[in-house]
Amino acid sequence: MQNYKHDVSPDWGLATQMVHGGLTRSQHAETAEAIYMTSGYVYQSAEEAQAAFDNSKPRFVYGRFGNPTVAMFEERMALLEGAEAARATASGMAAVFASIACLVKAGDRVVASDALFGSCNYIVQEILPKWGIETEFVDGRDLGQWRKALSKPTKVVLLETPANPSLRIVDLKAVCDLGHAAGAQVIVDNVFATPLLQRPLEFGADIVVYSATKHIDGQGRCLGGVILGTAKYINETLQPFIRHTGPSLSPVNAWILLKGLETLELRLQRQCEAAEKIAKELQGHPKLNHAYYPTLANFPQAELAKKQMKSGGTIVSIDLRGGRDASFRFLNALKLILISNNLGDSKSLVTHPATTTHQRLTPEQKEAQGITQGLVRLSIGLEDVKDLLADVRRALDAA
Ligand SMILES: *Cc1c(COP(=O)(O)O)cnc(C)c1O
Numbered sequence: 001m002q003n004y005k006h007d008v009s010p011d012w013g014l015a016t017q018m019v020h021g022g023l024t025r026s027q028h029a030e031t032a033e034a035i036y037m038t039s040g041y042v043y044q045s046a047e048e049a050q051a052a053f054d055n056s057k058p059r060f061v062y063g064r065f066g067n068p069t070v071a072m073f074e075e076r077m078a079l080l081e082g083a084e085a086a087r088a089t090a091s092g093m094a095a096v097f098a099s100i101a102c103l104v105k106a107g108d109r110v111v112a113s114d115a116l117f118g119s120c121n122y123i124v125q126e127i128l129p130k131w132g133i134e135t136e137f138v139d140g141r142d143l144g145q146w147r148k149a150l151s152k153p154t155k156v157v158l159l160e161t162p163a164n165p166s167l168r169i170v171d172l173k174a175v176c177d178l179g180h181a182a183g184a185q186v187i188v189d190n191v192f193a194t195p196l197l198q199r200p201l202e203f204g205a206d207i208v209v210y211s212a213t214k215h216i217d218g219q220g221r222c223l224g225g226v227i228l229g230t231a232k233y234i235n236e237t238l239q240p241f242i243r244h245t246g247p248s249l250s251p252v253n254a255w256i257l258l259k260g261l262e263t264l265e266l267r268l269q270r271q272c273e274a275a276e277k278i279a280k281e282l283q284g285h286p287k288l289n290h291a292y293y294p295t296l297a298n299f300p301q302a303e304l305a306k307k308q309m310k311s312g313g314t315i316v317s318i319d320l321r322g323g324r325d326a327s328f329r330f331l332n333a334l335k336l337i338l339i340s341n342n343l344g345d346s347k348s349l350v351t352h353p354a355t356t357t358h359q360r361l362t363p364e365q366k367e368a369q370g371i372t373q374g375l376v377r378l379s380i381g382l383e384d385v386k387d388l389l390a391d392v393r394r395a396l397d398a399a
Pocket residue numbers: 091092093094096117119120160164189191192210211212213214223224225
């Protein structure tokens with residue numbers, strides 16, 4: 001039996017690529033992507049095995065560093081990001097860690113924005129220094145701080161924009177230029193924006209990382225991560241690190257993420273519209289100091305956000321006047337929106353970062369990152385926006 005020949009065109013739009021891109025059909029000509037549940041592969045001859053290992057005949061060798069279902073997901077992600085190559089990992093943190101660890105050695109220097117996802121902060125603050133790597137945090141909004149920190153030779157710049165949970169924005173173009181002048185590879189954690197709303201490579205970023213657990217699956221089913229960059233970085237620098245350390249994505253999870261990509265554009269459009277509407281409706285609410293949404297006129301960095309992002313995303317962060325107690329009353333009064341530390345899901349979720357995801361930070365670090373006791377992060381899902389607004393309004397009354 002012959003393998004089914006699958007026509008692809010680079011001219012197809014993104015929605016088409018997200019349904020068909022990267023698909024390789026087996027001899028059975030299945031409609032949907034096949035799940036290849038295999039840890040290893042077999043060879044017709046000893047010579048073929050030798051050729052696989054000396055790379056003279058590229059093929060799948062072992063599940064830790066390659067699988068056809070995972071490869072379909074990687075190819076579809078590369079198409080979406082406009083990157084030369086992609087490698088998938090078992091979680092977003094595996095992606096963040098591998099993307100940095102494959103580049104650095106003792107004596108190197110890493111500069112990061114201070115407002116990072118909690119575990120990304122832990123890697124930079126706790127793990128890298130233990131291995132003799134110098135690390136420095138800067139306020140990601142302040143180009144003066146970036147310029148000063150990047151006046152010394154630097155190996156890696158790590159940043160997140162919009163940042164979790166403050167939604168603070170980093171000027172991608174300016175920081176990429178400063179990073180390159182210092183000799184650094186710039187890694188952007190693009191989880192909050194997703195590849196549909198912001199394309200860091202176009203602003204000069206070298207490497208983009210995702211927790212695919214968030215919007216890419218977007219339906220609360222599995223963990224996953226992706227690293228995207230040049231073919232040289234992915235194949236020559238990252239791939240050996242992944243091959244020998246094993247943060248591999250399972251084929252079943254790759255398949256779930258492929259299905260997530262098929263509906264990503266539709267889901268995101270709806271979630272962003274709802275998030276923007278909710279943020280707008282909450283402006284000036286008497287129980288709030290502020291309702292943050294990156295592209296709203298009163299957002300402190302709205303101009304920059306609009307320059308970099310097609311839309312403000314699916315997250316609204318609100319700052320309640322009554323601090324921790326009011327925040328807890330608000331969370332406990334919500335009926336539809338669920339208390340969770342996750343985000344980017346079809347179900348709307350609410351988080352109190354100061355006591356959960358960012359609990360580990362010192363009071364000074366929390367203040368520097370804008371994580372007040374009254375800050376509450378709302379991840380807007382696919383529900384009817386009028387039900388979400390009613391839930392938020394009623395819970396604010398109770399706060
Ligand atoms: C969730 C998240 C991660 C970590 O991803 P996991 O899949 O949970 O390991 C990293 N960065 C950001 C911004 C995230 O939101």
